[in-house]
Amino acid sequence: MEQVTIKDIARICGVGVSTVSRAINNHPDINPETKNMINRVIREQGYVPNNSARNLKRTEAKSIAVLVKGMNNPFFTSMVKSIEKEIKQKKYAMVLHHVEYDEDEIDVALELIKEKRLKGIIFLGGYFKHSSEKLGYLNVPFILSTAGGIGETMNQAMYSTITVDDRKESYQIVEYLIQSGHRKIAMLSASRQDESIGKLRLEGYKKALEEHGISFRQELIKSMDETVEPYSMENGYQATRQLLDSKEEFTALYAISDMMAVGALRAIHEAGKRVPEDYSVVGFDGIDIGKYCIPTITTVNQPIEEMAKETIGLLFDIIAGKKKHQHKVFSGEIVIRESTKSI
Amino acid sequence: MEQVTIKDIARICGVGVSTVSRAINNHPDINPETKNMINRVIREQGYVPNNSARNLKRTEAKSIAVLVKGMNNPFFTSMVKSIEKEIKQKKYAMVLHHVEYDEDEIDVALELIKEKRLKGIIFLGGYFKHSSEKLGYLNVPFILSTAGGIGETMNQAMYSTITVDDRKESYQIVEYLIQSGHRKIAMLSASRQDESIGKLRLEGYKKALEEHGISFRQELIKSMDETVEPYSMENGYQATRQLLDSKEEFTALYAISDMMAVGALRAIHEAGKRVPEDYSVVGFDGIDIGKYCIPTITTVNQPIEEMAKETIGLLFDIIAGKKKHQHKVFSGEIVIRESTKSI
C-alpha cells in the first residue's frame, strides 16, 4: 500500500526532485536523456503524481465544473455531452458531478472550488432558491442552465442564466392542443410545492386555458408522487393511472416531461385506450426516446445543442472578462409527432 | 478571487489554526463556546476547507470510487444507485466517475487513487483487456462488475469480478426463442471487433443455434454502427432498418441491449410490421424502459440489486482482509413480456 512519491523517483534516478518534476511536466530545460531515464523509472515504479498535492500548488488549472441535478434525466445527458465537446475544444478540463435531488448544489460547488481550481461552474437543472449571501461565496463565474425558479430572491448580476421560457413554451404546447380542438386537457404536473419549472409550466397551462375561455379544473391536474423519482416514466405511469381511475373526462394529456409521457402512453395502453385516437399526449423536453416510442411523442423541443454552445461560450467570455453576466432565453419548438390528433 | 484559508479564520477568531481544525472536524477536545464562535466566523467568511490539502494530509479517507464506462446506459444508472446506497450505509464516501468509451479506465483509476485516498474501486462496464503489469499498479482492491472480456490475459487473483454469464444467458434467451418455434433468428450484435460482452453474447447465440440444429447465417447478424453511440436506441434502429431492407427473412430479433430493442421496435413499426405478430423481439439487461414500451419487451433481467449488494459487500470484506478476491457469476432471468410469441 506504500505510495511511491516524486522523492522516491528522484532517489532511484539519482537526481533532484525538480528534475523529475520537469520530466513529468514537459518543461523545456531538461536533458532529453535524463528525461527518458526518469520516465522509464516512473513507468517501472508505477508512479502517478498525487493530484491533491498538484492542485494545492498549481496556480491555475483550466477546469470547469458541470453540476447536474438528478442523474437520471436523459435530457441532461445530451446537454452534458454537448458542453463537454465545447470545453474540450477550448483545452479545458471538465469536472462532471452529479447532485442528488436532496443535496444542496451550492455546497457541492463550494467543495469543488476549493478542491480543483475551477475557472467556472455550470449548473444543470435544479431549483435554485438560494440567498444572495450564499451565492456570494461562489467566487468564480457561474451559469444556471435550464434551471428553474430563478431570479426572485437572487441578485441577477451575480450569475448568468440560459433557459427556455417555461411558462411561454408550456402555454404554446397547451394552445396547440386547444387549437386542435381539445378542451378537456389533463396535466401531469410537478409536486404541489414545486417552485421551479414545474410551477412555471403549470402557469403556462393555466394561462392558455384562460385565454381560450376554458375553466381550470383541479381534478385534471395530477401531481408527481414524491416517493417516486421525479419526472420519471414510473411517475408518469402512476399519475396517469390515477387520472384514468378517477373517471375524469379528458381528450388530451400534457406531461411536463417526455419521460413521464412515456409512462402515460403505457398506462393508457393498459387501460385499453389508444393514443392518439382516444387521448392525445404531449411531452416536454425533446429527448430521443420520444422519437422511438410507439406512437412517437409530440413535444416541446428545447434547443439543447444551441443552449449548450451558448452556455459554455458565455462562460468563457465572462472568464476572459469580455462580457458581463446575462440572462438568455431560448425558444422551444413544438414538434408534432404521432401522439396527437385534432378532434 | 482571494481564497480564505484556515489561517484567516484563526486570525479573525484570535485562536490557533489547530483549534479551528478541531472545530471543523468535530474533535472532542474543544470548548463548545469557542467552537460555536469559530463556526459562526466560518459561515460569515464563507470559508470552505480545501479538499486537496485535506486529502494530502489525511491518513485515511474512507472513500470508494465507482468508475462507469459509458454514461448513457440506464442499466448502469440503477446499478450505481444501488451501490451508492450500500456505500452510504457503511459510512463511506462514494466517488462517482464517468469514463468515456475511448478512455483508459486504469489510467483514470490511478489518477483517482492518488488524488483521493481510495479504499477500493468498482469498475462498471468496460472491456478490460489490460495487462497484469498495468493492473499491478492499482494498489487498492478493485472489483470488475458487469464488465466484459475478463480473465484471459489477466491474473485472476488480482481482482474480483461480479457478472452474469453472458454466454449462458444469451444462450438461454435464444433457446427460448427457438422453443417458441422460431428458427430464423436475427441478431443485433456489437461491433465486429468486440472482445467483450458483445462477443460472449454472440457465442451464446451461435451455441443455441447449433445445439438445436439450426445453421448459423452471417446475414442475420447486424453489427452496431461504430459512429453511433454503442448500445443505443439509435443504433438498434439503424441496424434493424438495414436488416429489414436486406429482405432477409426472420421471425425473431435478438437485440443485445434493451435500448437497442426499443430502436428495433420503432424500425419494425415504421416498416409496417407488428411486434409480436410479425416479429418477436427480445432485449437484454432488464432496464425500466422495457416495462413501458408498447409492446413491453421480453428480456434477460440481470439481478442488479443483488449484484450491487454483492459487489460492495465483497469489496468491504476484501478491504477488511476478511476475504480473498473471487469471481462470482449471477444468474439472469428471462422475463417474458409482450414482444414475443410462439409460432
Next chain:
DNA sequence: TTGTACGCGTTATCAT
C-alpha cells in the same frame, strides 16, 4: 542543465 529549499492549506503530534 540540475539541485536545494520553501510554501501551498490542512491535520496530527506534542507541548503547554
Next chain:
DNA sequence: ATGATAACGCGTACAA
C-alpha cells in the same frame, strides 16, 4: 482546552 510546528507531495524560484 489550546497553540506551535512538523509533516503530506508537489511545483518553482533561485542558486549552482
